[in-house]
Amino acid sequence: MQLRCARVIFVCAAILASAGEGPTTRAAEQTQPGLHAGVQPADQPSARFTLDTTLVLIPVTVTDSMNRFVLGLHKGDFRLSEDGSEQTIANFSGEDAPLSVGVAFDSSGSMTDKLRTSRRAAIQFLRTMNQQDEAFLIEFGDQASLTVGFTSQLDEIQKKLASISPGGLTAMFDGTQLALHEMRKAKNPRKAIVIISDGGDNNSRYSAREIESLVREADVQIYAMGVFQPSIFRGLSQEEVNGPRLLSQLAEQTGGRAFTASDANDLPSVAARIAIELRNQYVLAYRSNNRNHDGKYRKVEVKITAPPGVDNLKLHWRLGYYAPSQ
DSSP states (O other), X not given: OOXXXXXXXXXXXXXXXXXXXXXXXXXXXXXXXXXOXXXXXXXXXXXXXXXXXXXXXXXXXXXXXXXXXXXXXXXGGEEEEETTEEXXXXXXXXXXXXXXXXXXXXXXXXXXXXHHHHHHHHHHHHTTOOTTOEEEEXXXXXXXXXXXXXXXXTHHHHHHHHTOOOOSOOOHHHHHHHHHHHGGGOSSSEEEEEEEOSSOOSSOSSOHHHHHHHHHHSOOEEEEEEOOOOOOOSOOOHHHHXXXXXXXXXXXXXXXXXXXXXXXXXXXXXXXXXXXXXXXXXXXXXXXXXXXXXXXEEEEEEEEOXXXXXXXXXXXXXXXXXXXXX
């Protein structure tokens, strides 16, 4: 029997050995037959997405059983459905498209011992960005503030990070809300927010429920990284206890992930892992068959049909979105 040639390459993320995943999101994991390795990616037309309010963009990460990124797949290898209804993939991109990124940095007092490595992790992440990318910086302690707006001059953000002094409580939900608000000004269709924090919220005006709703409405991937250590002390608020779990849930909804490090020194490795993942994604775009402007949440499912060769492919994707209400 003649097998279809799989023009696929694998990108290895060796840093996984030093940066643990958990309490991580595995946004809709799927096991599939695998792919042949060692062949160059197929020539395929470049897909440049323009802003189109009728298009739904679904970033998809594909990894194998060794956590290597699987590249070189084609549009025909993917199937996509919305609320159980098969959708036609209108546009497909497997290339490294420009990014708009927001960094939400925890500057609360609990970060004092982790500030140096957290700052180094954020700077390492920023250094992976390309000329067409843009980023902004939000700090949250007692309150959240936009310290650097969208810019392609990333050294501005690095300088600001170097001047951060920790102190106060943690308004993480407010920081997330402000990042989502600022992301509306993004010039690139691919958008991500990276939250760097060590735990839960204890000083926000916004509630966990409100943030979950806002995240579902936003066309943004959320990644979180930090040292989340279970506390043995009493007197913590429910928000503080549930903070790490909430970050995982937010990331899962958007197709991003939450990474934890067992030690603050592992944070730069986590930052590198997130940067690599954002650079090795597919983006599927479709126009929904459901034309109703009912404002309801629609569940998205992605499947892959791949040639044989490597087992246990795993997919991570944005789980759904809210339909327009008018």
